[in-house]
């Protein structure tokens with residue numbers, strides 16, 4: 001609860017962080033892997049598969065509970081992303097707030113890191129893998145996610 005309380009404080013700062021991000025107009029992360037045009041269902045709060053590809057879904061709570069964010073391409077900073085589906089955590093910043101993950105891609109692993117831009121400690125989530133409770137040093141600590149070749 002303490003960590004989630006901190007998460008809510010971070011979420012309260014999201015608007016300011018988002019505005020500053022918009023003002024500096026950062027370039028998008030270079031695409032990795034062979035994902036091309038994102039399907040329409042990316043970012044709809046539902047964890048989808050598209051043929052052999054699929055989304056990486058990040059959940060607010062363990063055991064894929066709570067609100068989720070569905071990613072399709074790498075995101076170097078989850079500070080400006082929020083949980084999208086209805087439920088606990090909805091609307092809060094994803095950064096340092098993820099407890100479980102589901103990689104629905106059948107070919108590609110993802111790398112999760114404890115700081116933005118791939119810094120900090122990183123772990124790999126293999127294809128088709130559910131992690132119902134991230135290891136303690138990653139739980140509520142992930143800040144960037146990279147699709148691997």
Ligand SMILES: [Ca+2]
Pocket residue numbers: 041042043044045046047048055070
């Ligand atoms: Ca989706």
Ligand SMILES: [Ca+2]
Pocket residue numbers: 075076077078079080081
């Ligand atoms: Ca982001």
Ligand SMILES: [Ca+2]
Pocket residue numbers: 096114115140141142143
């Ligand atoms: Ca962190």
